[in-house]
Amino acid sequence: VRQPRLSGGPADPVSLGSEDNPFYHFSQKTKILEDSAFNCRAILVNERFWNKIRSSILDLLKDAGPLVMYELGLEYGFDMGYQGKSRARPKGNVLDLFTYYVMVSGWGRFEVSELKLKDGAPARKATVRVYNSFFANAAKSETGNPSCFFLSGLLAGLAEGAFSTGYNCLETKCVTAGDDYCEFVLTRRPGD
Ligand SMILES: [Zn+2]
Secondary structure, rough: OOOOOOOOOOOOOOHHHHHHOOOOOEEEOOOOEEOOOOOOOOOOHHHHHHHHHHHHHHHHHHHHHHHHHHHHHHHHHHHHHHHHHHHHOOHHHHHHHHHHHHHOOOOOEEEEOOOOOOOOHHHHHEEEEEOHHHHHHOOOOOOOOOOHHHHHHHHHHHHHHOOOOOOEEEEOOOHHHHOEEEEEEEEEEEOO
């Protein structure tokens, strides 16, 4: 069984073949897809599945939809950040683990700026750009505003889980609103 490299990250992820995914492993014995980064079972989800869930939640919950999507992301992101923190070492490489993990998971290419640990403490502010985001493949934004609510919450939760500090996340550019990429600004919550 191929062992994922959780620290440092592979030198050139782009050169990986499609069957060389270091995190997902289909067991011939159990016939189950396993996620070795987070030690759990996995499924593959395509954009039809995701877009149906997203549009159903937004349609059913009306004005509360965006908040519910954000909260869903927040809960999952926190769990992911917390788990990832304990698996990635040395500590600073948790960002490498996440950006690589989400890329091979098909989420898109995440570029994180400024979120470097300074004397062991996380930065007050960070910008995350997401190119070719899976989550922005849904229908066009109806309001003209950024609408990746799930991913906004997820990034806030991930930062909180990984750095034990509360963050707010605001999406400032969005593919669904006509931008070339989605951009999220993370800011530390006052008092945290
Ligand atoms: Zn977006």
